[in-house]
Amino acid sequence: MIITKIFNNNAIIAKDQKRDEFVVMGRGIAFKKSAGEQVEEHLIEKVFVLKHKDASEKFKLLLEDVPSEYVSLCYDIIEYGKSILEAQLSDYIYVSLTDHMNNAFKMFDEGFKNANPLIWEIKKFYPKEFAVGLKALEFIEDETGKRLSEDEAGNIALHLINAQVNSSYKVADVAQQTQKIHDILNIIKYSYNTTIDEHSISYERFITHLRFFFQRLNKKEKAELEDDFLWRQVKTKYKKAYGCMLKIEKYLDMVLSDEEKLYITIHIQRVTQRQN
Secondary structure: OEEEEEEEOOEEEEEOOOOOEEEEEOOOOOOOOOOOOEOOHHHOOEEEOOOOHHHHHHHHHHHHHOOHHHHHHHHHHHHHHHHHHOOOOOOHHHHHHHHHHHHHHHHHHOOOOOOOOOHHHHHHHOHHHHHHHHHHHHHHHHHHOOOOOHHHHHHHHHHHHHHHHOOOOOHHHHHHHHHHHHHHHHHHHHHHOOOOOOOOHHHHHHHHHHHHHHHHHHOOOOOOOOOOHHHHHHHHHOHHHHHHHHHHHHHHOOOOOHHHHHHHHHHHHHHOHHHO
16 A cells, blocks of 8 residues: 555555555554555554545544544444444444544543433433443543543444434434434323333334334335225224324324334334233
8 A cells, every 4th residue: 555645643545556545544654654655564553444435535634633542542432333233334423423522522621521411312212322332431441541421422322323324314313313212202101101111122122113213204215005904903903002103193293104103003002011
């Protein structure tokens, strides 16, 4: 690989024989080097391959201002998240998380706390992503000596959720979605005047369904039932769950397809079944 640009002693842009471009990091990799020289491969520690051009360009801009140790740390958090979540993540997470963490460290150094108002919901609805966030706090403390609050684990989780959903999503969209899931569960609790077993398989399936439901709304995907026989049967058999679903539809302020009404009604019936 040939060096094409140097950011600092530890971060460069390089091209291989195929003219593919990479961001390469390693301690001292650019020390006493100039553009056009060969990369010393034994010094390479991390290679960023960002296939999305816009993400790649924004990431390069970040490298101008963000300390390389923060960039490297975010790389480790993202790679750890990929392995634990077993999910493909959008290239944009390298931009969004690195930019966020750089600002979080600045706020920490200035004595400010970056509060997350959705911390409770994130813990409940996205336990895997939150667990990665907590582990990330350990990485951060080991590398920088900074012990960030649990709220920051929630913020990191939001970036991971965002990256799994859609590259066009914003963290604010995921936060709004999380709030809506919380409100929907409250509608069910108040309608049935009961609590919901948050450790049940039915609860996990319902949360998963709602997450994908909001993804479909953002993509404007809509499906209709080919046969409404089951829907008619469910409406008749599970009248209370059907009534609860109508409250949710009203809360969402939209007309749901019969297919969506069917599945939400069934999920409501299942998560409340032990009370019936």
